[in-house]
Each structure stands twice: as structure tokens, then as C-alpha cells.
Amino acid sequence: MRSLIAGTGSYAPAKILTNADIEKLVDTSDQWIVERTGIRQRHVAAPEEATSDLALAAARRALESAKLDPADVEMIVVGTVTPDYQFPSVAAVVQGKLGNKKAFAFDLTAACAGSLYALSIADRFVSTGAVKNALVIGADALTRITDWTDRNTCILFGDGAGAMVLRPTDEPGRGVLTTRLHTDGSLVSILLMPGGGSRDPLSQKVLDERSHFVKMNGREVFKVAVRALVESCREVLAAEGLTPADVKHVIAHQANKRILDATLERLEIPASRCWMNLEKYGNTSAASVPMTLDEANRAGWFQPGDPILMMAIGGGMAWGASIVRW
Structure with missing residues (x-):
């Protein structure tokens, strides 16, 4: 038995910060940023938006894609380096907002590799039959830990969240x-x-x-x-x-x-x-x-x-x- 990605979802905040906007903050230019990074804009969370809010929006879209009732999720794992709180986890906050009482929920920290680490862990639980489904989320509000006076880093980061629903499958080759x-x-x-x-x-x-x-x-x-x-x-x-x-x-x-x-x-x-x-x-x-x-x-x-x-x-x-x- 293997785990299958049965649904996907994502969310990016409404506010957009362009390279032209960053030109007003530090000594840089749109041309310089594009040539060195390929980035032209990034999304920035609203003041009232925390990482769990981004994660929740992506999770709901993934669950809808997978046609899975939020109450039936059995495992939630979130990769993040910008949790709402030192504790509890973003995953716990998301579980509560989904109205779920069944899932065990936790965060892991592997920075930009966090969602791949989370996917690997959830895959083990689903493919071994320990859980029937898992919700995997990668969510970060990196602009909250960005130094907007540092021209080498402030050009790079944006906020967002993505989610995947895993289910078991016996289909060969999938x-x-x-x-x-x-x-x-x-x-x-x-x-x-x-x-x-x-x-x-x-x-x-x-x-x-x-x-x-x-x-x-x-x-x-x-x-x-x-x-x-x-x-x-x-x-x-x-x-x-x-x-x-x-x-x-x-x-x-x-x-x-x-x-x-x-x-x-x-x-x-x-x-x-x-x-x-x-x-x-x-x-x-x-x-x-x-x-x-x-x-x-x-x-x-x-x-x-x-x-x-x-x-x-x-x-x-x-x-x-x-x-x-x-």
C-alpha cells in the first residue's frame, strides 16, 4: 500500500509587494532583483493574518479538492518556521479551526524543506495503515522575520501556504x-x-x-x-x-x-x-x-x-x- 496525494490547496495573501515597492525601502532595483533571483513580486500577510490563517485557507481548499470532510482528518502535520506562538503548534490551531477532534496534530521545523519533511512523515503513517488520511501543510509568514533594511534578504521572501491530503492506494504505479x-x-x-x-x-x-x-x-x-x-x-x-x-x-x-x-x-x-x-x-x-x-x-x-x-x-x-x- 502507498499513500496518494488525493487533494491539493494553496493560499497567498491579498497584499502584493512588488520590486518597485522594495526600491523605496533599500538600495536596489527591479532589474537587479530579477536578474539575480527571478522574483518580481511577493505576497504579504495582512496585519491580522497569522501563519495558521494562511494554513487554514490552504487546508480547506485541499480538503475540498480531496472531497474529505474536515472532521474526518486523522493526522495534521505542518512544516513552518513562523508559528503563531512558541507553543502550541500551528497544526493544533488549524485542527481547532477546522472543528476537528479526531486528528493528532503537530509542527516540524525544517525551514524551506519543511513540507517535504512533513510529506515524508505523513506518508509513513498512511502507507503503513496507521491512519486513513493525513493533511500535510507547509505555511510560513517569512515577511514577519525579514529585516527590511537588509537588501540581501528582504528581496527574497513572501508569505503563503500550501496543503496536500494523503490517502492510501493500492493502484499499481501511483x-x-x-x-x-x-x-x-x-x-x-x-x-x-x-x-x-x-x-x-x-x-x-x-x-x-x-x-x-x-x-x-x-x-x-x-x-x-x-x-x-x-x-x-x-x-x-x-x-x-x-x-x-x-x-x-x-x-x-x-x-x-x-x-x-x-x-x-x-x-x-x-x-x-x-x-x-x-x-x-x-x-x-x-x-x-x-x-x-x-x-x-x-x-x-x-x-x-x-x-x-x-x-x-x-x-x-x-x-x-x-x-x-x-
């Missing part, structure tokens, strides 16, 4: 096939939010140093990302006896167009097979993969049995890849 996850904790320093946790609790010092915002060494992240994504993609392809030529579609974390282009080039997969939407949304962290999957799904991109290569990498560094047959 479902989540192979997933491989990796972490390299020696690289913590190249992408992190250093302040506000137990190591350096929120204080006037943290606020003055602006260490409660995302800090990134973009050059190092780029080098690690391309190498790690290529290796993990080859790993899952080999596990399934597939070659890059067999891949029908690519659903990748939308971090930076140059990372995606370099990864696809090394894998020798045509860019036309990779759904790209980062010019509209920017880097939405854990939301990116399920938002991209939902957009491609609703555009009619997939046919049953299509081999899909999914990949993501984020702070940790944490990354992984998965082969899914639609």
Missing part, C-alpha cells in the same frame, strides 16, 4: 514512491534566525542587533543548494530505477531561479518540465512546494501515473527529494 531526507548541521550558520530563541532570548540587545530576523550567506547557500539538490534527486531516481529523462514534471522549492536553473542543467532536465512561480510569490519557505504543486495541479499539468520529481532545501541545512507517481 503514490509517493521514494523520499530521501538529509541534514548537515555544520552549516547552521549560513542560514538562520540567531536571536529570539533559548540561546539568545528576546531582549533589547537582540532588537538593537536585529538578530531576530533571518540572516543568510547567500553565496554559500547557493553552492550548497545546487550540489545537495542534484545529489538527492539522483539518489531518489536511482532508488526507483529512473533516469532524469523519465521525469515528466518537477515540483521544486522556489528559492531562486538561478538555483533552479543550475540544478536542472546538471540533472539534464529541461526547464520546461519544472513549474516555476517564484516571480509571483518569491521564496515562501515551507509553503513553496505544496503551493507550486497545487498551482500545477489546478492547471491540469498532471495525468495519473506521471512521474514527478519533488525537491527542497532550507536552513539547517535540511534538504531532500521525492519521487511521486500522480
